[in-house]
Amino acid sequence: MSTAVQADDLPTGYRYAGVTCGIKKSGRPDLALIVSDRPAVAAAVYTTNQVVAAPVVLSRSRTPSANVRAVVINSGNANACTGEQGDRDAAQMTQWAADAIDADVQSVLVMSTGIIGHPMPMAKIQSGVTAAGDVLSHGADGFQAAADAILTTDQGRKVAAVDFKIGTHRYRIVGMAKGAGMIAPNMATMLATITTDAPLTTADAQQSLSVACDRSFNRVSVDGHTSTNDTVVLLAANEAETLSGDDFAAFQAALESLCIQLAKQLPADGEGALRIMHLSVRGAQSTDDAEQIARVVCASPLVKTAITGGDPNWGRIVSAAGYAGPKIEVNKTCLSILGQAVFEAGQPLKFDAAALSKAMKDSKSVKLDLTVGSGSGEAEFWASDLTNAYVDFNSLYTT
Amino acid sequence: MSTAVQADDLPTGYRYAGVTCGIKKSGRPDLALIVSDRPAVAAAVYTTNQVVAAPVVLSRSRTPSANVRAVVINSGNANACTGEQGDRDAAQMTQWAADAIDADVQSVLVMSTGIIGHPMPMAKIQSGVTAAGDVLSHGADGFQAAADAILTTDQGRKVAAVDFKIGTHRYRIVGMAKGAGMIAPNMATMLATITTDAPLTTADAQQSLSVACDRSFNRVSVDGHTSTNDTVVLLAANEAETLSGDDFAAFQAALESLCIQLAKQLPADGEGALRIMHLSVRGAQSTDDAEQIARVVCASPLVKTAITGGDPNWGRIVSAAGYAGPKIEVNKTCLSILGQAVFEAGQPLKFDAAALSKAMKDSKSVKLDLTVGSGSGEAEFWASDLTNAYVDFNSLYTT
Numbered sequence: 001m002s003t004a005v006q007a008d009d010l011p012t013g014y015r016y017a018g019v020t021c022g023i024k025k026s027g028r029p030d031l032a033l034i035v036s037d038r039p040a041v042a043a044a045v046y047t048t049n050q051v052v053a054a055p056v057v058l059s060r061s062r063t064p065s066a067n068v069r070a071v072v073i074n075s076g077n078a079n080a081c082t083g084e085q086g087d088r089d090a091a092q093m094t095q096w097a098a099d100a101i102d103a104d105v106q107s108v109l110v111m112s113t114g115i116i117g118h119p120m121p122m123a124k125i126q127s128g129v130t131a132a133g134d135v136l137s138h139g140a141d142g143f144q145a146a147a148d149a150i151l152t153t154d155q156g157r158k159v160a161a162v163d164f165k166i167g168t169h170r171y172r173i174v175g176m177a178k179g180a181g182m183i184a185p186n187m188a189t190m191l192a193t194i195t196t197d198a199p200l201t202t203a204d205a206q207q208s209l210s211v212a213c214d215r216s217f218n219r220v221s222v223d224g225h226t227s228t229n230d231t232v233v234l235l236a237a238n239e240a241e242t243l244s245g246d247d248f249a250a251f252q253a254a255l256e257s258l259c260i261q262l263a264k265q266l267p268a269d270g271e272g273a274l275r276i277m278h279l280s281v282r283g284a285q286s287t288d289d290a291e292q293i294a295r296v297v298c299a300s301p302l303v304k305t306a307i308t309g310g311d312p313n314w315g316r317i318v319s320a321a322g323y324a325g326p327k328i329e330v331n332k333t334c335l336s337i338l339g340q341a342v343f344e345a346g347q348p349l350k351f352d353a354a355a356l357s358k359a360m361k362d363s364k365s366v367k368l369d370l371t372v373g374s375g376s377g378e379a380e381f382w383a384s385d386l387t388n389a390y391v392d393f394n395s396l397y398t399t
Numbered sequence: 400m401s402t403a404v405q406a407d408d409l410p411t412g413y414r415y416a417g418v419t420c421g422i423k424k425s426g427r428p429d430l431a432l433i434v435s436d437r438p439a440v441a442a443a444v445y446t447t448n449q450v451v452a453a454p455v456v457l458s459r460s461r462t463p464s465a466n467v468r469a470v471v472i473n474s475g476n477a478n479a480c481t482g483e484q485g486d487r488d489a490a491q492m493t494q495w496a497a498d499a500i501d502a503d504v505q506s507v508l509v510m511s512t513g514i515i516g517h518p519m520p521m522a523k524i525q526s527g528v529t530a531a532g533d534v535l536s537h538g539a540d541g542f543q544a545a546a547d548a549i550l551t552t553d554q555g556r557k558v559a560a561v562d563f564k565i566g567t568h569r570y571r572i573v574g575m576a577k578g579a580g581m582i583a584p585n586m587a588t589m590l591a592t593i594t595t596d597a598p599l600t601t602a603d604a605q606q607s608l609s610v611a612c613d614r615s616f617n618r619v620s621v622d623g624h625t626s627t628n629d630t631v632v633l634l635a636a637n638e639a640e641t642l643s644g645d646d647f648a649a650f651q652a653a654l655e656s657l658c659i660q661l662a663k664q665l666p667a668d669g670e671g672a673l674r675i676m677h678l679s680v681r682g683a684q685s686t687d688d689a690e691q692i693a694r695v696v697c698a699s700p701l702v703k704t705a706i707t708g709g710d711p712n713w714g715r716i717v718s719a720a721g722y723a724g725p726k727i728e729v730n731k732t733c734l735s736i737l738g739q740a741v742f743e744a745g746q747p748l749k750f751d752a753a754a755l756s757k758a759m760k761d762s763k764s765v766k767l768d769l770t771v772g773s774g775s776g777e778a779e780f781w782a783s784d785l786t787n788a789y790v791d792f793n794s795l796y797t798t
Contacts (some may be wrong), residue, residue, distance in 0.1 A: 051721030081714065083746050116714040226791055228718050278468075301700065301785070302793055309794030315480065315515040319627050322450030330450055347482050347494040348516040386700070388787045394701055395708030395786075 006179055007140045008159035011172040011197035013037045013237065015136035017390035018045075018145030021128025023076035023114070023121055029149035031128035032073040034193055035101050035136055040235040042068035042109065045213045047230035053080035054090040055110040056229060062109055064206040066238055069107040071193055072097040072132075073150050074125060075178065078189075080116035080228040089120040097124055100133030111231045111296060112192050113152055113178060147176035150191055153393075154178055155269050158247045160261035164254040166247045171198040173251075173258050179266035189227035193264055198251050199239035208252045216259035219291070220266050221298040221383040267382050268364070272389025275360075277307045278381055279368045281321075284377030291328035291379040293372060296324035298383035307385040310361035312353055314343040329373035336369040401695035401770060406539045408560035410596035412436045414533045415541035416591035417548030420527025422475035422513070422520055422725025428548035430527035431472040433592055434500050434535055438633040441467035441508065444612045446629035452479035453489040454509040455628060461508055462553050463605040464635055468506040471496040471591055473524060473551050474577065479515035479627040488519040495525055510590050510630045512551055514578060527720075543681075545703065546558040546575035549590055552792075553577055554668050559660035563653040565646045570597040572657050578675050588626035591661055596710075598638035607651045608633045618690070620697040620782040631658075666781050667763070671788025674759075675781055677768045678707045680720075683776030688725035690778040692771060695723035697782035707784040709760035711752055713742040720771055728772035735768040752754035 015035045017165055024032040033299055037063055044063040046056050062068070079086045094108035112120075136142065147157045160175040163170050177192040194376050200208070213232055234255075267276045284290035295304055302322045306313040314335050335343040340356050342349055360366050384390075413432045422429040444453050461467070473490050479484045493507035511519075535541065548558050557576040562569050576591040599607070612631055633654075666675045678697055683689035696702055696719045705712040713734050718728055727792050734742040738795040739755050741748055759765050784791075 021538075049718060049721040050727055051718050051732075079740075081717070081745070081747055114455060116718075127513055169415035228721070270534070301789070303789055308790065311794070318480070319448060319450050319515075321723060322448040323446075333450075343480075346480070348480055388790050390700075391704055391707065391787050391790055394704035395710070 003157050003159070005140055005143055005159050005161045005174055007175055009156050009172060010138070010140060010143060011174060011195055013197055014195045015138050016142035017132040017136045018147070018149030019131045019135065020129055022124045022132065023074055024214035025172040028072055029145065030076045031099060032149040033100070033132035033136065034146055034195065036069055036070045036235055039067040039069060039107065039238055041066050041200050041202050041205045041238045043202070043234045044109070045209055045232045047227060049228050051081070051117070051228050053078050053112060053229045054082060054086035055079055056231060057111045058089065058090045058094065059109040059111065059231060059321040061105060063210035063233070064202045067107050068204045068235060069103040070097050071109045071111065071233055071235070072129060073111040073191065074128070074347065075150050075152050076114040077112060077118055078114045078116045078121055078229050079112040082117065085119060090266070090370050092122065093125060093129065096129040099302055100129055109233060111229070113150065113189060113229050114192055116228060123315065138318045143159050143174065143176070149176040150176065150298040152178060158262060158265040158269070160258050162254045162258045162356060166243070166250060166356065171196065171251070172219040173198070175256055175258050175262050177262045177265065181267060190230050190266060192217070192232040194232070194234045194258065196234070196236050198236055199242045200236040200251070202243045204242065204248060205234055205236050209238055209254055211237070211252065212256045215256055219294070219379065219381045220263045221295065237298070237328060241395035267384035272387045272393050273384035274387050275306055275366060275384065275385055277366045277368055279370060279381045280374060280378070281370050281381070282378050283332065283373040283375050285327060285373065285375040286377040287379060288377070290377035291344070293321050294379045294381035295326040296320055297370070298381045301386050305318055307360070307366055309385050310357045312342055312356045312360065313335050314348060317340070317368065317370065318343055321370060332371065332373050334371040337365065338367055339380050402558070404539055404542055404558050404560045404573055408573055409537070409539060409542060410594055412477050412596055413594045413634070414535035414537050416531040416536065416543040417544030417546070418527055418530045419532065420530065420718055421523045422473055422581050423776060424589070427545065428473045429473055430531055431548040432496060432523065432531035432535065433470045433544035433545055435468055435634055438506065438603050438637055439602045440465050440468040440599050440637045442608040442633045443508070444599070444608055444631045446626060448627050450480070450627050452477050452511060452628045453481060453485035453573060454478055454511045454513070455490045455630060456486065457493065458508040458510065458630060461505060462632070463601045463603045466506050467508060467634060468502040469496050469500055470510065471528060472510040472590065472592070473527070473628060474549050474551050475513040476511060476517055476519055477513045477515045477628050478511040478519050480774065481516065481518060484518060491521065492524060492528065495528040500529055503657055508632060510628070512549070512590055512628050515627060542573065542575070549575065549577045549578060557661060557668070559657050561653045561657045563640070564650060570595065570650070573596070574652055574657050574661050576661045576664065578668060588642065589629050589665060591616070591631040593631070593633045593657065595633070597633040597635055598641045599650070600637040600641045603641065603647060604633055604635050607654055610651065611655045611658040614655055615662035618693070618778065618780045620694065620780065621661045634734070637754060653721045655700045663781050666783035671786045671792050672783035673707055673786050674763050674765060674766045674784055676767055676781045676784065678782070680769050680771060680780070681777045682731065682770040682772040682774050684726060684772065684774040685776040686711060687768060687776070687777060689776035690772070691725050692720050692723040692727070693778045693780035695719055696769070697780045702784050703782070703785035706759070706765055709756045709788050711736050711741055711755040711759065713747060716767065716769065717742055731770065731772050733770040737762065779794055
C-alpha cells in the first residue's frame with residue numbers, strides 16, 4: 001500500500017493543497033483543492049444511489065467537460081439530505097474556489113464527504129478555500145496534503161502513481177482516494193481524484209474512466225452500502241493532439257492499474273478490517289455472472305466472519321455462490337484457499353485444516369480461487385472481513 | 400413467541416416423536432419423526448440455492464403428493480456436499496422411517512440440518528429412527544419433543560398454532576421450525592413442518608404454502624444466506640371433500656398467520672441477535688419493488704449495527720433504500736422509527752435523538768415505517784441486528 005508519491009510521480013500542470021478549516025471536530029485536515037494550470041479535460045463517475053448529495057448533483061451537471069480548472073473537496077460534512085440550502089452551498093463552494101484561482105465557476109467541480117443531514121459550516125469552508133488557494137503547490141507535499149484532507153474514518157492516506165511511455169515521452173497518472181466504511185460495488189462513500197498529463201478527448205476520458213472504475217472501485221466491498229456522495233474524477237491534459245490507437249490502449253491499461261491499486265486500499269482500510277479477501281471467480285457463463293457471484297460471496301457476513309476467524313470454511317463460500325443468482329455448474333465447482341484445494345468437482349477434499357487456518361490467520365490478504373463451471377466469465381474482487389471492531393464502530397457511533 | 404402448544408391446538412390424525420441418537424456431540428435431541436395416521440396431502444417449498452443437500456433432492460422428487468405418511472428429520476448433520484453416498488443415506492433414512500410405521504418408502508419425506516460436508520452417522524440414525532417410531536404420540540409432549548429435535552444453534556423452540564372455523568367445525572394448523580443463522584429471504588437454513596386437519600387438494604396445498612412462504616419465511620433476514628437444506632413441508636388431510644371458495648380463503652389466511660408467527664421467531668433468535676427490526680415499506684411502485692427495498696435495507700450491516708446500537712440513523716436507512724434498485728421518489732420519502740417521524744419529504748426532521756435512542760434500546764423489536772413514494776406497493780420484513788456475538792459465533796466456530 002502506497003502512502004506517499006514522489007515529485008517524479010506527478011504529472012505536469014497540476015497544483016494541490018490541503019488545509020484544516022475546522023469542519024472536523026478532530027482538528028484534522030478537511031479541505032483540499034486540486035487545480036489544473038490550464039483548462040483540463042474532466043471525466044467523472046458518480047454514485048448510483050438515488051439519494052444523492054448536492055455536490056454530486058452539481059458536479060454531474062458539469063462533466064464530462066473539456067474545460068475544468070479545479071476540484072474542491074471537503075471532508076467532515078457530506079452536504080447530503082440538506083435540501084435547497086445544500087444546493088446553494090455546493091454552488092457557493094465552487095464560486096469561492098473559482099475566485100481563489102481566478103477561473104470561471106462552471107470550471108470547478110466539488111465533492112463532499114462526512115456526516116449527512118447537517119448544514120454545511122460555510123464560514124469555515126470559505127476560510128478553508130481561501131487558505132488552500134494560498135498554498136497551492138506543484139510538489140509532492142501539496143499532493144500529500146490534499147490526499148490527507150479528503151480522509152474521514154480512514155486509518156491512512158490512499159495514493160497511487162503509475163506511468164507509461166509513448167515513444168520516449170513519459171506520461172504520468174496519480175490518484176488519491178478516501179474510503180473506509182460504506183464501500184461497496186457501484187461505489188460507496190469513496191472519493192477519488194486522478195490527474196494525468198496524458199492528452200485525451202473528453203469522450204475518451206469518460207469512456208476509459210468508466211471502464212477502469214468497473215474493474216476496480218466497483219469490485220471492492222466493505223459493507224455493501226452505496227453512498228450518497230461517491231465520486232471519481234479524472235483530469236487529463238487538453239491538447240490538440242490526443243492519444244489514440246495503441247497509445248490510448250497504453251493509457252487505458254495504466255489507468256486501470258492505478259485504479260486497482262487505489263481500490264485495493266479501500267477494503268484493507270475498511271472500518272475495523274483485520275484482513276482482506278481477494279476472490280477470483282472463473283468459469284462463469286459471462287463476466288457479468290462472475291461479477292455477480294463475486295459480489296454476493298464478498299458481501300456475505302458468513303464468509304466475511306470466516307475470513308476474520310481464519311476458518312477455511314468452503315461450505316459458506318460455495319453455498320454463497322449457489323444462491324448468488326447466476327447459473328453455476330455444481331459438479332464442476334472448485335475452491336482453493338491460499339492455493340490449497342479444498343473443494344473439487346462439487347465435493348469437499350481432505351486437507352490439513354489446522355495448517356490452512358494458521359496460514360489464513362498469518363495473511364493480510366486471503367486469496368480465494370473459485371471456479372464455478374466451464375464458462376469463460378472471470379472477475380476479481382477485493383473485500384474486507386467483518387470484525388467486532390466493525391460492529392463497535394458502527395453501533396457505538398452515529399455517522 | 401410461543402414455546403409450547405397445548406393438546407387442544409393439535410390437529411387430529413398426526414403423531415410426533417423426538418429422540419436423541421447421538422448425532423450431536425452436545426447430547427441434545429437430534430431426530431424427529433412426524434407421522435400422519437392416514438395418507439396425507441403434502442406440499443413443500445425448498446431452498447433456491449443451486450447447491451442442494453441430498454434430502455432436498457429426494458424430498459423434492461416426492462412432493463407435491465396426495466400420499467405422504469411421514470417426515471423424518473435429523474439435526475446435527477446436513478447431509479450436504481456428501482456426494483452419491485449422501486443420496487443413498489437420505490434414501491435409507493426414508494426406508495427406515497417407512498419400516499418403523501409400516502408404510503411405503505415413497506410416502507416418506509426427509510430433512511437434515513447441521514454441518515455440511517461430513518458423512519451421515521448412519522448407525523446412530525438407524526437407532527434414532529427406530530427409537531422415534533417406538534415413542535410416537537398424538538399429544539403435545541410428542542409435538543414438543545419433535546420441535547426440540549430439529550433445532551441446531553437455536554436458543555429456543557419455535558412453534559405456533561392457529562385455528563379457524565367453518566360452520567361449527569374447528570380446523571387446526573400447527574407448525575414447528577428451526578432457524579438461527581443463515582436465515583434470509585428465499586429461505587436459508589430453516590426447516591419447518593406444518594400439519595393441519597383441514598382437507599385440501601394437492602394443488603391447493605402447494606399453492607397456499609407457496610404464497611404463505613413468500614409472505615413470511617421469505618420476508619425475514621438474519622444474514623442473507625440461503626442454505627443448501629431449507630425446506631417447509633405442509634401436511635394436510637386427504638379427504639374426498641376439500642375446502643374451496645371462502646372456506647379455502649379462511650384456510651389461506653390462517654396458514655399465512657401461522658407462517659408469519661413462525662417466521663418472526665427466526666430473526667429474534669438469529670445468532671447473537673440483540674433485537675429485531677420490523678420494517679414496513681410503503682409507497683413503492685409494486686409489491687416486488689417494496690420487497691426488494693425491504694430486503695436490501697434489512698440486509699445492510701450499517702442498518703443492522705445502527706439497530707444494535709439504538710442509533711436512530713435515518714441516513715443509513717434512507718441511503719440503503721436509495722441503492723436497493725427499484726425507483727423511489729426521494730422527495731416523497733419518509734421514515735418513522737418507533738412511531739417518531741425522523742425524515743419527511745426527502746429531508747431530515749428535528750427530533751429528540753436521545754429519547755428515541757433510549758426507546759430503541761428498550762425495545763426488543765424496533766418498528767421502522769418507510770414510505771418511498773406514492774405507489775401502492777407494500778411489504779413487511781423482519782430482520783435481526785448485527786452484534787459482536789454474531790461475529791464471535793461465526794468467526795470463532797466453524798459451521
